[in-house]
Amino acid sequence: MATAVETEPADGEPRIETEAVGGKLAAQIARRIEETVIREGWPVGETLGSEVGLREQFGVSRSVLREAVRLVEHHQVARMRRGPNGGLFICAPDAGPATRAIVIYLEYVGTSVADLLEARLLLEPMAAGLAAERITEDSIESLRAILADESVRREDPGVSAEDPLHLTLGALSGNPVLRLFIEVLTRLTARYAHTSRRLSKAEVLDSKTVAHEAHRAVVDAVIAGDGARAQIELTAHLESVAEWIEKHRVRRASRIKGPVVEPEVVEGPGAKLAEIVAGRIHEDIAARGWQVGMVLGSETDLLGRYGVSRAVLREAVRLLEYHSVARMRRGPGGGLIVAEPEAQASVDTMALYLEYQGVTAADLQTVRNAIELGLVARVTERLAAGDPEAVDRLGRAVRWPSEGPPEDSRKADLFHTELAALAGNPVLSLFLSILTELFRRHAEGGGQPLPGAQAADEVEQAHGRILDAIVQGDAGVARHRMRRHLDALTPWWH
Structure with missing residues (x-):
């Protein structure tokens, strides 16, 4: 139950506002601030206004505005600077919040090694091929430095969670979407590796030697500009x-364990400490099997457990609430309650960061094509074994553009969403949601009108032809028709 708190609106008249309503309003204000930054071209260093000015602009209380600013700061879109000449200043974000949001969600829904491998096999070889096409003297030096460092560290104890070669190939691809998705996949793979059993020195050395030789083969191909060979080697x-992870992983649980919400590099010790506390709370939730509805403790209990001030704890709770990791329930029998994470926070955070990176429609289309074609192949394989319910779901999705409510602007997306769901890979499903959201923002940002009735009919026909090929078990034709369909949509996203 939400509790009532007195807040001070812009006009100075006190009013009663529930925490639930205030939190929702703060999220709306945060989104409006972020939209302003995007619309103005993300001018880093410029001010959006003082706290007083922003309260007047949005017509909200001090507490609501400050809550909105905390969310904006968490996304690293802007920072509030206090004192003379202060205000909300636009800043340059890094990938931390975006990757963290995705990892939290994928950890909760349960991501297998097979899911990760499928996603990595779709995306990373493509990045290696693009890197080979764009190779420069500087990038050659960077790749060889990575190999040299691996060689030096081969005798170090333990298996490193870092894998700079894969991250570097993502960066060298020149596609910010690929780069960010590969970072997420690499982090998740590292988390699985951390659940591995204790290894002997000989096993560690052998694994490092095998990985180093594989990396060398990939680098040699990239440096030679041989994209095809680079893709094969990778x-x-x-x-x-x-195979190594499956062989060595401890199988005590189906989900990845351990902290996900790691400390961010932020201004101010209070904010950084709140990130650390949020990470520790999340670690406790994950270690207990993510039991939705479980009470972790009252605010007093948590203050004693984590040894921080009330202000820091409440800041940490806000971050957890934003990611739907946990929610604070007030009153008798209340406390911090384990929640069920939602995909939308991941989608919004990732989309925001990629917009800052200046992602283009061509970048989006390159990655979307790879994912959608992979999904079509997987669903075709699944339906070959017979699944009439899945066929019915896809059939309804095909008809939805004409049968769905007129006000539903996302009707045409349902067929693609259902394909992703039926493929059964939470990584690819979430990635596709992010790409779809970014495509939509590109269209809206360019003032592109939504497709009319005629276009909806054409989309429905295209979806129907793809489904026909899937039902017939012809993955090649299904992929061909999906590729042509995505190419036909290109004008809407540019």
Whole structure:
């Protein structure tokens, strides 16, 4: 139950506002601030106004505005600077909040090694091929430095969670979407590796030697500009990584364990400490099997457990609430309650960061094509074994553009969403949601009108032809028709 708190609106008249309503309003204000930053071209260093000015602009209380600012700061869109000449200043974000939001959600829904491998096999070889096309003297030096460092560290104890070669290939692809998705996949793979059993020195050395030789083969191909060979070598390496993890992983639980919400580099010790506390609370939730509805303790209990001030704890709770990791319930029998994470926070945070990176429609289309074609192949394989319910779901999705409510602007997306759901890979499903959201923002930002009735009919026909090929078990034709369909949509996203 929400509790009532007195807040001070812009006009100075006190009013009663529930925490639930205030939190929802703060999220709306945060989104409006972020939209303003995007619309103005993300001018880093410029001010959006003082606290007083922003309260007047949005017509909200001090508490609501400050809550909105905390969310904006968490996304690293802007920072509030106090004192003379202060205000809300636009800043340059890093990928931390975006990758963290995705990892939290994927951890909760349960992501297998097979899911990760499938996603990595779709995206990373493509990044290696693009890197080979764009290779420069500087990037050659960077790749060889990574190999040299691996060689030096081969005798170090333990298996490192870092894998700079894969991250570097993502960066060298020149596609910010690929780069960010690969970072997420690499982090998740590292978390699985951390659940592995204790290894002998000989096993560690052997695994490092095998990985180093595989990396060398990939780098040699990239430096030579041989994109095809780079893709082949990287594919073989990823399959080897998956086999190693499956062989050595401890199987006590189906989900990845351990902290996900890690400390961010932020201004101010209070904010940084809140991030750390949020990470520790999340670690406790994950260690207990993510039991939705479980009470972790009252605010007093948590203050004693984590040894922080009330202000820091409440800031940490706000971050957890934003990611739907946990929610604070006030009153008798209340406390911090374990929640069920939602995908939308991941989608919004990732989309926001990629907009800052200046992602283009071409960047989005490159990655979307790879994912959608992979999903079509997987669903075709699944339906080959017979699944009339899945066919019915896809059939309804095909008809939805004409049968769905007129006000539903996302009707045409349902067929693609259902394909992702039926493929059964939470990583690819979430990635597709992010891409779809970004495509929509590109269209809206460019003032592009939504497709009319005629276009909806054409989309429905295209979806129907794809479904026909899937039902017939012809993955090649299904992929061909999906590719043509996505190409036909290109004018709407540019």
